[in-house]
Amino acid sequence: IFYLHYHSCFRTLCCKGPPPPRPEYDVVCIGLMGSGKTSLLSRLCSEATDNIVPTTGFSIKAVPFQNAILNVKELGGADSIKKYWSRYYQGSQGVVFILDSASSEEDLEVARTELHSALQHPQLCTLPFLILANHQDKPAARSVQEIKKYFELEPLARGKSWILEGSTVDNMDMVKESFGQLIHLLEEKDHEIGRI
Numbered sequence: 743i744f745y746l747h748y749h750s751c752f753r754t755l756c757c758k759g760p761p762p763p764r765p766e767y768d769v770v771c772i773g774l775m776g777s778g779k780t781s782l783l784s785r786l787c788s789e790a791t792d793n794i795v796p797t798t799g800f801s802i803k804a805v806p807f808q809n810a811i812l813n814v815k816e817l818g819g820a821d822s823i824k825k826y827w828s829r830y831y832q833g834s835q836g837v838v839f840i841l842d843s844a845s846s847e848e849d850l851e852v853a854r855t856e857l858h859s860a861l862q863h864p865q866l867c868t869l870p871f872l873i874l875a876n877h878q879d880k881p882a883a884r885s886v887q888e889i890k891k892y893f894e895l896e897p898l899a900r901g902k903s904w905i906l907e908g909s910t911v912d913n914m915d916m917v918k919e920s921f922g923q924l925i926h927l928l929e930e931k932d933h934e935i936g937r938i
């Protein structure tokens with residue numbers, strides 16, 4: 743009886759301690775202007791989204807998830823900022839690329855070019871990518887399958903770790919789920935480095 747009591751006391755004390763610190767990862771978030779980067783990141787931080795303006799320069803948010811914290815650096819998508827994106831890649835451990843699935847053919851082409859250069863950039867090419875085909879709520883949105891084909895992801899990103907998911911600001915559960923998959927890839931990479 744004493745043992746049982748002692749045991750449950752021990753458990754009570756230990757199990758109610760502070761939770762272990764969550765790992766943090768530095769992630770860069772890119773995508774054309776209006777693709778929804780700030781909207782999705784603000785929602786993930788439970789911030790209001792009614793007064794969002796285009797990002798000038800960059801903006802950093804610590805986005806909390808159950809098992810990790812992502813320090814996400816969003817780089818503005820305007821043409822004047824886009825040309826400097828690569829200056830801000832250093833130190834990133836993962837990449838989030840957001841695109842507007844309902845944009846014009848022309849803009850989609852630009853998004854594809856940008857994604858391809860990110861996937862091939864020396865500072866990003868070995869990192870896990872989360873690609874979100876956003877604006878899926880719009881009738882004109884291309885499906886995730888169409889985007890995958892159009893962006894030639896399978897041939898180009900072969901051998902890399904990437905995730906492509908549809909998204910919309912109206913379904914944040916799905917967005918959280920997609921970020922969860924990215925966190926899983928970041929953790930795997932962390933363990934790989936630990937083994938070397």
Ligand SMILES: Nc1nc2c(ncn2[C@@H]2O[C@H](COP(=O)(O)OP(=O)(O)OP(=O)(O)O)[C@@H](O)[C@H]2O)c(=O)[nH]1
Nearest residue numbers: 775776777778779780781796797818819877910911
């Ligand atoms: N219908 C719809 N609108 C969206 C979605 N995501 C974002 N928007 C809208 O798109 C507009 C631009 O969103 P932002 O979050 O500012 O886009 P951004 O990628 O941060 O743009 P920059 O900072 O200029 O690079 C806003 O009016 C959002 O409300 C979506 O999934 N569906």
Ligand SMILES: [Mg+2]
Nearest residue numbers: 779780796797
């Ligand atoms: Mg923005």
